[in-house]
Amino acid sequence: MRQKRSYGKGLPQMDPSLLKGTLIVIEGSDGAGRSTQIGYLLDWLERKGYPTTVVGLKRSELVGEALNEAMKGNTLTPITLNLFYATDFADQLERVIIPALKAGFVVLCDRYIYTLMARDIVRGSSTDWLKDIYGFALEPDAVFYLNVGPRILAERNFRKKGSLDYWESGMDIQRWGGMYDNFIKYQTRLHRVFEQLRKDYGFTAILGSRSPISIAKEIRAKVEKILAAASAAGKAADRTEKPAPKTEEKAPAPKAEDRSPADKGSGSEETSQKG
């Protein structure tokens, strides 16, 4: 398995060589089937005995609540919204994802920086600026993009909630035209941006309109390969470092020396299990 690395300038005081776990990302719009697939994958991984944790956007201890609160009001402007999300992501990366990866967990991310970038590109931000800002993000071991056409997405949202989401319809950037038309337009633009990001970052596109089980099998097959490679690399490293025990790699406690100085004393371990 290749060593973890950041896309650009990494986080201060992070040693990527200590990140033994596996980082898997599922991307796609609301209604693309992300939660269903994460659920399948989580069950499968845990059944196989892999310690697994699920991370999603807007769930950070630092700003999750404040961000949810701010999104209810009508004062959030585009750059602020983006940086709020970046803060939320960075908090979870440093205090949930990285400690879990150090402990050898499989981390399943329900959306990642690509959603944040795509949303902002559609709102007029420059792709280069976003790539610079999110340069501290870790490169995942795999990214699956669930691609579902906007009309099916709308249909699934109606079935689930009876309405379309304000932000997922891009209502903050185009109020005329009505919510349904705006949803279709916005999701179409978002998809176009995602296609570009897919090329730039090389993620796997999955036709999300197929049956959930067949999608799950496709994802599982890819994840299985990644885990096998990781385990082979781990065993090889064990042989070269210490000849002793043959037991499977257990989760070592996160080491203190590569924690950032700001979170000394705040336990990052207890926040690492959410799924």
Add this chain to the structure above:
Amino acid sequence: MPKTNPKEIEGKLIAVEGLDGSGKSTQIRLLKRWLELEGYKVFFTEWNSSELVKKATRKGKKKKLLTPTTFSLIHATDFADRYERQILPLLKGGYLVLADRYVYTAFARDSVRGCDPDWLRKLYKFARKPDITFFFELPLEVALGRILEGRPALKYHEAGMDMGFSKDPYESFRIFQGRIYEEYGRIFKEFPAERVNATQPSEEQQASMRDIVRKRIDLKRFKLKRGSRP
């Protein structure tokens, strides 16, 4: 970020930067009073004061959740909120906008905390450069003396305690401020600034600032129309 055509901007932006204890806040407030009393359109904004973000920042500090990266990003969010909703619209609307601390504060503090200087400059790329930046210069010992004289209760992050320089808040503050002092020196080689000698008597500093403002900004354009003063 959405681009702004500089030609659309009629207002002028004046920022003050410098160490804690350099007297910059006193000076920018005096500048504001002067401009207001002279009947100009003025708006004042200060670092870390967005209603939307402030609460989360306070929580992060209180519960010691902040890392160098999230410390930097949450302050950038705060700045962006004030920038997009106040600074930029007011500048477009032809105001004189006065800022107590601007992006250079983030460049200095966050790079001392370990963030990459180049990343920081990119992060704040959306922010317009001030038309005038006043940088308050004074020897480090004088600034430290002004703050530490009264043995105040230093706040954890203010003293840079998150850096682990020292267990003693006063010692930590000295080291932290010393690093920021050096960083400011580098920053204002890179970016233009009007240097204010912060060891001079207050009224002399203020007089020289007003001279510079008069010289560099055509103040007539910022007069409030008769009857429109609140």
